[in-house]
Amino acid sequence: MPDSPASTRTPPLSRSQLVLFGLPEFAVYLAVIPVSLYLPFFYSRDLGLDITDIGLLLMLARISDVVTDPLIGALSDRTRSRLGRRRPWMLAGTPLMMLAAYQLFAPSGAVTNGYLLTWSVLLWLGWTMINIPYYAWGAELSDDFDERTRITGWRQAFGFAGNISVLLVPVTAAKLFDYGGVASEALVIIGAMALILLPVLIGTTVWRLPERSVVRAAPQPALRHLRHMLRNGSFLVLFAGFTLMSLGTTMIGTLFMLFTTFAMDLERQAQPILLAYFAVNIVGLPFWVWLSHRIGKREAWMVGTGVMALTTPAYLLLEPGQILPFVLITAVIGFAGGNFMALSMSMKADVIELASRRSRDHVAGAYMAVWSLGSKTTQALAVGLSLPLLGFFGFDPRAENSPAEIDALRYTISxxxxxxxxxxxxxxVRYPIGRRRLERLRGAYQRRDARRERDAASEAGGLPGQKLEGAS
Structure with a gap:
């Protein structure tokens, strides 16, 4: 992709560029999805740690990013290198994430609370170094309202493919080699995949896909960015809606293996059922992108969220062993959930563009850092609240549970x-940025910057002024 200033309208990305940009998402999903999906089940039932301790430790590991997320976001905004601003950080975070993922998924020696906490903190530090610059890079790839949905849709499709691989590869290995059918075996396989694919896929993207060059004004203090965010109503509305959705979806992911094993008595079918869930995630994604073009991003987001809200309580109607209705309910939730990440990220890119034009500074990294921090905090709360809640009601994966303790699990997830x-x-519903509003505000900022250029040139005696970010 040829470099181009952020102020000019860029052509749509080619399919090969979209594939290149999506590759890191596949690799990162391999390393992070098992943390909520498998680790609570594996570390409690198989390794013997207390389920309440696991929830609190995983929550603490995510909250540790209160410092690292804003720091990495601000530093990546200010980085100068031959590789650009975003790609050096992605390369630096890759080996850390590789090592931490393998140690978590294939633990050796004595496994204690300290072991789980240490490697979880390091995993999320590596994630921060990769994903905050990576998502900031994505927000800067295009100024077009619909092209952003296309970019985030492709990236999310690779994330869904990573989700499917987390399940498909162990299920296939179990069928062919009788290894991978339970959580402990699946995690060993996933850890080996992460060791190989994280450097290969991230390295390929960094090598083959240039960043978009941007002409920028002098950097503003990071605290000023934070003050702007707190006054940015569109960002705050979107941020609040996203974090509540993330809290709900992470709760389901955290409890799904426990629910399938103890409430549904379908442990051996858990991975194939989840595989179906992520498959319909991918199948549904083009529909949600299409629908967002027809009715708007906010409206499509609300339709999918409404379907999830109405369908999830149907889990209460299931009896142990009822695999077909369980699969159908999960598939509907998966299809509806296909819109969540792609549309949220596209809406966030719109917010970041307007914030960048308003401040005439690079703010994508700072916004991504705050977004990531909020996302991690809510996901930490999902684990740190749901697992101790089960423990409070007496549920214990290491012991025989009473019907009342199983019901606590059923009601929590449903x-x-x-x-x-x-x-x-x-x-x-209060999110205000649609296509027309975005184009109107973009035009206003472009006229403002053009006027300032003319004024600066006039004050300099007619010499051409330096082009400011956001001018056209």
Whole structure:
């Protein structure tokens, strides 16, 4: 992709460029999805750690990014190198994430609370060094309203493919080699995949896809960016809606293996059922991108969220062993959930463009850092609240559970997430940025910057002024 100033309208990315940009998402999903999907189940039932301790430790590991997320975002905005601003950080975070993922998924020696906490903190530090610059890079690839949805849709498709691989490869290995059918074996396979694919896929993207060069004004202090964010109503509305949705979806992911094993008595079918869930995620993604073009991003987001809120409580109707209705309910939730990440990220890119034009500074990294921090905090709360809640009601994966303790698991996974989805819808209905508003504000900022250029040239005695970011 040829470099171009951020102020000029860029042509749509080619399919090969979209593939290149999506590759890191596949690799990163391999390393992070098992943390909520497998680790609570594996470290409690198989390794013997207390489920309440696991929830609190995983929450603490995510909250440790309170410092690292804003720091990495601000530093990547200010980085100068031959590789650009974003790509050096992605390369630096890759080996750290590789090592931490393998140590978590294939632990050796004595496994204690300290072991789980240490490697979880290092995993999320590596994730921060990769994903905050990576998502900031994505927000800068295009100024076009619909092209951003296309970019985030492709990236999310690679993420969904990573989700499927987390399940498909162990399921296939179990069928062919009788290894991979349970969580402990699946994690060893996934850890080996992460060791190989993280450097290969991230390295390929960094090598083959240039960053978009941007003409920028002098950097503004990071605290000034934070003050701007706190006054940015569009960002705050979107941020609140996204974090509530993330809290709900992460709760389901955290509890799914426990629910399938103890409430549904379908442990051996858990991975194939999840495989179906992520498959319909991918199948549904083009529909949600299409629908967002027809009715708007906010409206399409609310439709998908509403379907999830109405469908999830149906888990309460299931009896142990009822695999077909379980699969159908999960598939509907998966299809509806295909819109969540892609549309949220596209809407966030719109917000970041307007913030960048308003401040005439690079703010993508700072916004991504705050977004990531909020996302991690809510996901930490999902683990840190749901698992101790089960422990409070007496549920213990290491012991025989009573019907009341199983019911606590059933009600937690069936009712808490839909309540969060409905709260997110109430908030997101206030999100104000649509296609027309974005184009109107973009034009206003371009006229402002053109006027300032003319004024600066006039004051300099007619010499051409330096082109400012956001001018056309």
């Amino acid at each position: 009712l808490l997430p839909p309540a969060l989805y409905l709260a997110a819808m109430i908030i997101i």
